[in-house]
Amino acid sequence: MSTDRRTLLQAAAALPLVTAAGTIASSQQAVAQAPKAAVTLASAAPAKDVTRTLAHYLVTAKYDDLPAEVRKEGVRTLLNWVGVAIGGSHHQTVDIAVAALTPFSGPAQASLFGRRERFDIMNAAFLNGVSSHIFDYDDTHLKTIIHPAGPVASAIIALSEMQPVSGKEFLNALILGVETECRIGNAVYPNHYDVGWHITGTAGVFGSAAAVGKLLNLNEQQMVWALGLAASQPVGLRESFGSMNKSFNPGRAASSGIFAAMLASKNFTSSDGMIEAKRGWANTISTKQDYNEILGDLGKRYEAALNTYKPFACGIVMHPAIDAAIQLRNENKLTADLVDHIDLKVHPLVLELTGKKTPREGLEGKFSIYHAVAVALVEGAGGEKQFSDRAVTDPTIVALRGKVVPVITPGIDPAQVDMTIVLKDGRQLNRRIEHAIGSVEKPMTDKQLETKFSDLAEGIIPAPAIRRVMDACWNVENLPSAAEIAKMSVST
Amino acid sequence: MSTDRRTLLQAAAALPLVTAAGTIASSQQAVAQAPKAAVTLASAAPAKDVTRTLAHYLVTAKYDDLPAEVRKEGVRTLLNWVGVAIGGSHHQTVDIAVAALTPFSGPAQASLFGRRERFDIMNAAFLNGVSSHIFDYDDTHLKTIIHPAGPVASAIIALSEMQPVSGKEFLNALILGVETECRIGNAVYPNHYDVGWHITGTAGVFGSAAAVGKLLNLNEQQMVWALGLAASQPVGLRESFGSMNKSFNPGRAASSGIFAAMLASKNFTSSDGMIEAKRGWANTISTKQDYNEILGDLGKRYEAALNTYKPFACGIVMHPAIDAAIQLRNENKLTADLVDHIDLKVHPLVLELTGKKTPREGLEGKFSIYHAVAVALVEGAGGEKQFSDRAVTDPTIVALRGKVVPVITPGIDPAQVDMTIVLKDGRQLNRRIEHAIGSVEKPMTDKQLETKFSDLAEGIIPAPAIRRVMDACWNVENLPSAAEIAKMSVST
Numbered sequence: 007m008s009t010d011r012r013t014l015l016q017a018a019a020a021l022p023l024v025t026a027a028g029t030i031a032s033s034q035q036a037v038a039q040a041p042k043a044a045v046t047l048a049s050a051a052p053a054k055d056v057t058r059t060l061a062h063y064l065v066t067a068k069y070d071d072l073p074a075e076v077r078k079e080g081v082r083t084l085l086n087w088v089g090v091a092i093g094g095s096h097h098q099t100v101d102i103a104v105a106a107l108t109p110f111s112g113p114a115q116a117s118l119f120g121r122r123e124r125f126d127i128m129n130a131a132f133l134n135g136v137s138s139h140i141f142d143y144d145d146t147h148l149k150t151i152i153h154p155a156g157p158v159a160s161a162i163i164a165l166s167e168m169q170p171v172s173g174k175e176f177l178n179a180l181i182l183g184v185e186t187e188c189r190i191g192n193a194v195y196p197n198h199y200d201v202g203w204h205i206t207g208t209a210g211v212f213g214s215a216a217a218v219g220k221l222l223n224l225n226e227q228q229m230v231w232a233l234g235l236a237a238s239q240p241v242g243l244r245e246s247f248g249s250m251n252k253s254f255n256p257g258r259a260a261s262s263g264i265f266a267a268m269l270a271s272k273n274f275t276s277s278d279g280m281i282e283a284k285r286g287w288a289n290t291i292s293t294k295q296d297y298n299e300i301l302g303d304l305g306k307r308y309e310a311a312l313n314t315y316k317p318f319a320c321g322i323v324m325h326p327a328i329d330a331a332i333q334l335r336n337e338n339k340l341t342a343d344l345v346d347h348i349d350l351k352v353h354p355l356v357l358e359l360t361g362k363k364t365p366r367e368g369l370e371g372k373f374s375i376y377h378a379v380a381v382a383l384v385e386g387a388g389g390e391k392q393f394s395d396r397a398v399t400d401p402t403i404v405a406l407r408g409k410v411v412p413v414i415t416p417g418i419d420p421a422q423v424d425m426t427i428v429l430k431d432g433r434q435l436n437r438r439i440e441h442a443i444g445s446v447e448k449p450m451t452d453k454q455l456e457t458k459f460s461d462l463a464e465g466i467i468p469a470p471a472i473r474r475v476m477d478a479c480w481n482v483e484n485l486p487s488a489a490e491i492a493k494m495s496v497s498t
Numbered sequence: 499m500s501t502d503r504r505t506l507l508q509a510a511a512a513l514p515l516v517t518a519a520g521t522i523a524s525s526q527q528a529v530a531q532a533p534k535a536a537v538t539l540a541s542a543a544p545a546k547d548v549t550r551t552l553a554h555y556l557v558t559a560k561y562d563d564l565p566a567e568v569r570k571e572g573v574r575t576l577l578n579w580v581g582v583a584i585g586g587s588h589h590q591t592v593d594i595a596v597a598a599l600t601p602f603s604g605p606a607q608a609s610l611f612g613r614r615e616r617f618d619i620m621n622a623a624f625l626n627g628v629s630s631h632i633f634d635y636d637d638t639h640l641k642t643i644i645h646p647a648g649p650v651a652s653a654i655i656a657l658s659e660m661q662p663v664s665g666k667e668f669l670n671a672l673i674l675g676v677e678t679e680c681r682i683g684n685a686v687y688p689n690h691y692d693v694g695w696h697i698t699g700t701a702g703v704f705g706s707a708a709a710v711g712k713l714l715n716l717n718e719q720q721m722v723w724a725l726g727l728a729a730s731q732p733v734g735l736r737e738s739f740g741s742m743n744k745s746f747n748p749g750r751a752a753s754s755g756i757f758a759a760m761l762a763s764k765n766f767t768s769s770d771g772m773i774e775a776k777r778g779w780a781n782t783i784s785t786k787q788d789y790n791e792i793l794g795d796l797g798k799r800y801e802a803a804l805n806t807y808k809p810f811a812c813g814i815v816m817h818p819a820i821d822a823a824i825q826l827r828n829e830n831k832l833t834a835d836l837v838d839h840i841d842l843k844v845h846p847l848v849l850e851l852t853g854k855k856t857p858r859e860g861l862e863g864k865f866s867i868y869h870a871v872a873v874a875l876v877e878g879a880g881g882e883k884q885f886s887d888r889a890v891t892d893p894t895i896v897a898l899r900g901k902v903v904p905v906i907t908p909g910i911d912p913a914q915v916d917m918t919i920v921l922k923d924g925r926q927l928n929r930r931i932e933h934a935i936g937s938v939e940k941p942m943t944d945k946q947l948e949t950k951f952s953d954l955a956e957g958i959i960p961a962p963a964i965r966r967v968m969d970a971c972w973n974v975e976n977l978p979s980a981a982e983i984a985k986m987s988v989s990t
Binding site: 099102103105106107109110111112113115126127128201202203204207231234235237238239240241242243244245246247248249250251254255258265268269271272273274275276277279280283284285286287289290 | 694778
């Protein structure tokens with residue numbers, strides 16, 4: 007990948023720094039406004055053999071072809087996903103789904119992360135996919151706000167417990183699945199998302215089918231059919247956000263992708279051009295279709311390398327402010343009693359999406375910039391614990407949130423914030439954030455990913471297991487069997 | 499239901515007499531062109547509480563509320579569906595799906611029609627749904643060309659083998675499920691279909707969820723969630739027509755509807771306005787939304803009473819010609835050797851959709867008006883046997899199809915045909931069809947449904963069982979357990 011192109015892609019990827027709950031600045035708009043060299047990216051490819059060309063790529067792509075930085079990002083994608091899947095595993099949403107599906111499960115083929123039950127691989131993939139999205143804390147492909155790992159990793163880790171899958175095969179399939187869903191997402195974003203589809207579920211089912219199909223060694227025609235059966239099962243509407251149905255979507259994308267690939271592996275047919283044909287997926291589900299996004303530079307440009315991970319368990323729109331608060335706190339050893347008030351220059355979306363002044367429970371705290379800044383300043387973090395009922399009702403934090411003064415300010419974009427903490431002693435501490443931690447420009451470090459993982463897994467799996475699972479993820483390329491990761495991630 | 503309204507609805511229902519493979523004349527266009535009294539039907543209802551009002555209706559509707567003619571049509575819907583489900587059960591499509599899903603099935607809860615395997619209810623519903631659509635010979639709600647029974651009956655007959663369901667409860671749920679999917683289909687048809695959705699799968703999942711939810715005794719809020727989870731899983735694109743993926747769609751609608759209802763029954767939540775909200779189903783999936791179609795006259799007007807059954811195993815566009823050929827043959831004791839040629843005045847869609855002059859195999863015969871007329875004249879029927887490889891390669895039929903001369907004729911609508919058989923002795927036999935057998939105006943008789951059923955089931959289940967199953971269907975309202983129908987429909 008040329009440096010120019012990467013810079014461009016990263017710039018485009020960084021723009022829509024907005025929570026999944028709101029309107030998103032289009033990366034395609036960004037590309038359209040970019041210098042001339044970028045224009046080829048947005049031009050329309052002819053709608054011919056899109057599904058087949060993608061299928062050909064998928065069945066021929068090899069682990070050894072993957073650039074080192076792409077493999078590295080795939081490993082980080084895996085580790086982050088395992089952490090959030092364990093972290094969400096005892097939420098009521100998962101308890102309910104386990105109870106509902108237990109009577110229908112097939113053989114106990116696959117593990118549930120963070121739990122003890124075992125299900126057939128389709129139901130296990132569904133349940134782990136649900137679990138991994140519950141805190142809205144999973145990974146994000148910023149150009150499309152697809153959460154890529156849920157649909158793909160949930161599917162193939164389950165399959166790995168049913169048939170031998172080496173760590174290298176697993177990582178290759180994970181990256182190909184993520185690549186598939188993000189490229190297909192790019193082709194229809196933003197129109198497809200804007201109209202109401204939850205793109206993680208609609209594109210995700212392709213990712214699952216592609217990755218599972220790869221591990222099933224489908225031939226090209228079978229892969230065409232798997233993608234066609236995936237196209238027939240889009241999952242998720244944005245209207246469901248705020249309910250359990252949101253987490254349902256990546257889970258169902260995972261299990262429906264397996265369903266598609268398993269049928270295709272026995273030669274259950276679909277049509278050949280299900281992505282691009284006149285009455286195929288892209289034309290039916292979106293008013294925008296850019297097939298260059300699917301086929302351009304396959305095997306050279308990797309969307310999977312653009313994956314990002316949330317350092318904070320809330321919508322991305324609040325991340326710059328949390329980042330600023332933690333930095334100023336740590337550098338100045340701040341405590342709540344020192345603070346007179348906090349001035350915050352923000353983009354309008356911050357108040358539109360997270361303007362709740364008096365959240366009463368943990369979930370509401372995720373939609374309150376007031377709470378987010380206060381808790382970050384008091385606790386120096388923005389993890390799931392900071393958006394618990396406990397945190398939201400903590401008297402110190404409640405008092406401090408009343409001193410947070412966000413002001414919509416021209417010239418501040420959604421990726422930015424400008425914070426001034428005015429102390430009781432008259433001092434003013436300022437921090438301007440251009441790119442928050444967790445963005446493409448300022449990715450979470452491996453160490454930070456480990457801290458996030460440990461916080462999520464603590465109390466769910468034993469402490470020694472936490473270390474072992476993280477080591478297994480970092481070392482996935484050398485594992486004889488990817489299933490080891492699932493087996494050591496269950497509760498005892 | 500007032501007579502005026504019924505007449506209007508039936509007129510509207512009859513118009514789009516076209517195969518599911520092609521463009522359809524809009525029943526809404528018909529309503530728009532109808533006299534003033536009809537206009538209220540097409541006016542937009544406010545998008546408020548649509549999902550909840552529908553859910554309230556579903557959870558409160560009682561068997562005793564059903565008018566007799568609605569119950570009667572429900573019974574005919576059931577009998578026809580059982581016949582096609584048995585008839586398709588040994589097609590390669592089902593064999594493949596059974597092989598693919600066997601490793602993942604849960605407990606052997608439910609039967610496959612016409613087969614011996616047993617699957618968990620979700621997989622059984624999928625497989626029976628596939629089976630029932632394979633010959634494109636199932637029922638049709640002509641206003642939307644939804645095939646209503648597949649998604650609904652497949653789901654609830656499976657559930658009936660898992661929990662006690664009386665025949666009355668079963669029939670009530672079947673009718674409510676059909677009512678739900680057809681009303682939701684009406685709300686978005688034709689725009690939704692025209693853009694590329696296979697409406698049987700997209701609306702069908704609501705039908706399945708509603709019917710299963712009814713039998714699970716969901717409360718109103720749970721039914722709202724079931725419909726919301728159904729909205730999150732639309733199935734099927736028209737591009738898949740001609741492949742196994744087409745039959746996949748009603749099957750997957752059936753199993754995904756169970757999935758939705760089972761989760762909702764344990765209080766897995768969705769949002770409250772998933773059908774009508776700004777980023778809900780109807781706005782996301784269609785450029786037309788007419789909520790009056792969903793809520794208008796609930797419990798008074800019954801779309802389920804407008805269901806029709808195909809007398810011929812091919813697209814509806816060829817039915818008038820087949821009907822004319824069979825009538826003239828029977829009345830005049832015609833044989834192929836007497837015929838010089840056959841003039842056929844048709845609507846342009848007939849040649850657009852079924853213009854294949856030299857079909858080489860059974861399936862292609864379904865897209866050949868030449869073959870359809872010839873085989874109907876030779877064999878006096880248009881069943882699945884008349885669209886077999888055997889029929890399509892029969893020398894007498896092949897010779898006769900070369901003598902069929904369709905001519906596009908102004909003034910002939912898709913429901914009509916004008917046939918003149920010119921005999922070698924110079925006689926000319928004419929028949930004009932205004933409404934073919936199987937239309938709302940000229941429904942198949944119970945006797946004709948039995949003949950169709952027997953032809954489909956022959957050789958798959960034992961002859962005495964065929965009679966027993968048909969009697970059980972006619973008598974469903976008096977069965978202590980609807981599961982009896984499934985149990986006696988398996989092969990031995």
